[in-house]
Each structure stands twice: as C-alpha cells, then as structure tokens.
Amino acid sequence: MSDVLSLCYHAVSDRWPAGFAVSADQIERQVSGLLERGYVGSTFSAAVLDPPAQRTLTITFDDAYRSVFEEARPVLEPLGVPATVFVPTALVGSERPMAWPGTDHWLGSAHEAELTPMSWDELGELHALGWEIGSHTRTHPHLPAIDAEAMRDELEGSRSDLAERLGEPCTSIAYPYGDWNDEVVAASRRAGFSAGGALAGRVRRPDAMLWPRVGVYGKDGPARFRVKASPAMRRLRRTGLWRARFLLRRLR
Ligand SMILES: [Zn+2]
Incomplete structure (x- = not known):
C-alpha cells in the first residue's frame, strides 16, 4: 500500500505572527527534506484517488491567500512540485481582506493586508x-452548522464557480476549519466532488473523501515537523489521539 502524505498549509509569511503562517524558507526545507526521502509530489486529487508513487506527497494550501502565489510558488516551482489550493470562491478576486472567526482579529491590524486573497488571474496562472x-x-x-439548502449552495455553487473560471471540472474540496460530519461528506459527494481534505487527528478511517491532512504551522520546527509527517505519528493520530497530542506537545 502506498504512503500518501498530505500537508495542509495556509498563509506564507515571515512577518505575520499568525499561528497558521509559515515562512517560505520553512516550506522549502520541509518539502525538500521529504523529496530527499523519496516522496514524489502530486496534486491532491491524484494523490488520494490514484497515488502516482509508493511515497506520494501532496501539498495543500487552504483559503487562497495571495502570499501563496507570491511566496510559496517561487520556492515550489524549482522543486517541481505542483500544489493544490482550496479556494472560498465567493471571496477570492475581491482584493478585500478575507476574515472569519479565528482570523477576524487581524482586520484593522498592521497585518490586515496578509488576509488578501489571490485574484482569479493568479489562480489561473497556478492552474x-x-x-x-x-x-x-x-x-x-x-458546514455541519448550516441547513441542507445552504450547504448545497456552498458545495455546488463553489464547484460551478471553479468550473466556470478555470474551464475544467473541479474534483476536490477541503472542509473549512477541518469541520465535517457524515452529512457534509455525503452532500459533497452529491455535489460532484470525489476527493475531500480533512485534518489529521479528526479522521479515524481515511478515504478519498475524508483524507487526513497534516496541518503545518509556524511553530513547527524541524524535529516537530519530522515527527508530524512520519507515517508512525500519522497512524498514532488515527488510533491513539491523546498519546499523539502528548508526544507532539513535547516537540519543537
Ligand atoms: Zn480555511
């Protein structure tokens, strides 16, 4: 069976003290380390539906911050690794900072500009x-908190926004906040998605619609990252979550 390692990043910045921002240097070190260990880069859908290698690496970015285009693309391009960006389709292209509970305290701060999403042209370039x-x-x-009709609009609507903008059917979704339940997964399938990104530590039985991605954060130093990305820790987070949390807490 092949090992599919999926990393979940958000913003890319060495100036923004947000927990979910990592520096371009961090990404470069983390990804090159994995390539040296024999991982082969792939897009998310390909990785979870039909992994191209024994050790497959898929790098994902949630929220489509502009810093992914400006900071991550230049380090990933020379490494020859295609990434996947998960886009809130009604918010990108607006040039207005995106915010929701958990990030909205950055509005009006000196770092507000970090919340700016990519434009559709920038997404087209990455595509x-x-x-x-x-x-x-x-x-x-x-998603688990909204009614069925709103859920359908969020899922089918975003899928058709992407098809219209990029001229190609969209196959994958990442559930916002890593939040899902059985109904969310079923509704995503009905909306036409065949690959779904969740977060490690919240998935016991991975499948293509519920793939546990390893969230990577600014505080993850080399040792902590190596352990988080290891097959043993990913297994432990599926079966012995508390032990995994205890071990991770001790690492930098
Ligand atoms: Zn998100």
Whole structure:
C-alpha cells in the first residue's frame, strides 16, 4: 500500500505572527527534506484517488491567500512540485481582506493586508503551472452548522464557480476549519466532488473523501515537523489521539 502524505498549509509569511503562517524558507526545507526521502509530489486529487508513487506527497494550501502565489510558488516551482489550493470562491478576486472567526482579529491590524486573497488571474496562472485548484466552499462556513439548502449552495455553487473560471471540472474540496460530519461528506459527494481534505487527528478511517491532512504551522520546527509527517505519528493520530497530542506537545 502506498504512503500518501498530505500537508495542509495556509498563509506564507515571515512577518505575520499568525499561528497558521509559515515562512517560505520553512516550506522549502520541509518539502525538500521529504523529496530527499523519496516522496514524489502530486496534486491532491491524484494523490488520494490514484497515488502516482509508493511515497506520494501532496501539498495543500487552504483559503487562497495571495502570499501563496507570491511566496510559496517561487520556492515550489524549482522543486517541481505542483500544489493544490482550496479556494472560498465567493471571496477570492475581491482584493478585500478575507476574515472569519479565528482570523477576524487581524482586520484593522498592521497585518490586515496578509488576509488578501489571490485574484482569479493568479489562480489561473497556478492552474497553468499544473497546480490543482479545489473548493473551500463559497464563503467558508462551518458546514455541519448550516441547513441542507445552504450547504448545497456552498458545495455546488463553489464547484460551478471553479468550473466556470478555470474551464475544467473541479474534483476536490477541503472542509473549512477541518469541520465535517457524515452529512457534509455525503452532500459533497452529491455535489460532484470525489476527493475531500480533512485534518489529521479528526479522521479515524481515511478515504478519498475524508483524507487526513497534516496541518503545518509556524511553530513547527524541524524535529516537530519530522515527527508530524512520519507515517508512525500519522497512524498514532488515527488510533491513539491523546498519546499523539502528548508526544507532539513535547516537540519543537
Ligand atoms: Zn480555511
């Protein structure tokens, strides 16, 4: 059985003290380390539906911050690794800072500009480079908390926004906040998605619609990252979550 390692990043910045921002240097070191260990880069859908290698690496970015285009693309391009961006389709292209509970305290701060999403042209450029552009719904809600009709609009709507903008059907979705339940997964399938990104530590039985991605954060130093990315720790997070949390807490 092949090992599919999926990393979940958000913003890319060495100036923004947000927990979910990592520096371009961090990404470069983390990804080159994995390539040296024999991982082969792939887009998210390909990785979870039909992994191209024994050790497959898929790098994903949630929320489509502009810093992914400006900071991550220049380090990933020379490494020859295509990434996947999960886009809240009603919010990108607006040039207005995106915010929701958990990030809205940056509005009005000196770092507000970090919340700016990519434009559709920038997403088109990444797509032309071989990156996958997937859905992160239309407006980034907690999907389990909204009614069936709103859920359908978020899922089907974002999928058709992407098809219209990129001229190609969209196959993948990342559930905002890593939040899902059985109904969310079933509704995503009905909306036409065949690959779904969740977060490690919240998935016991991975499948293509519920793939546990390893969230990577600014505080993850080399040792902590190596352990988080290891097959043993990923297994432990599926079966012995508390032990995994205890071990991770001790690492930098
Ligand atoms: Zn998100």
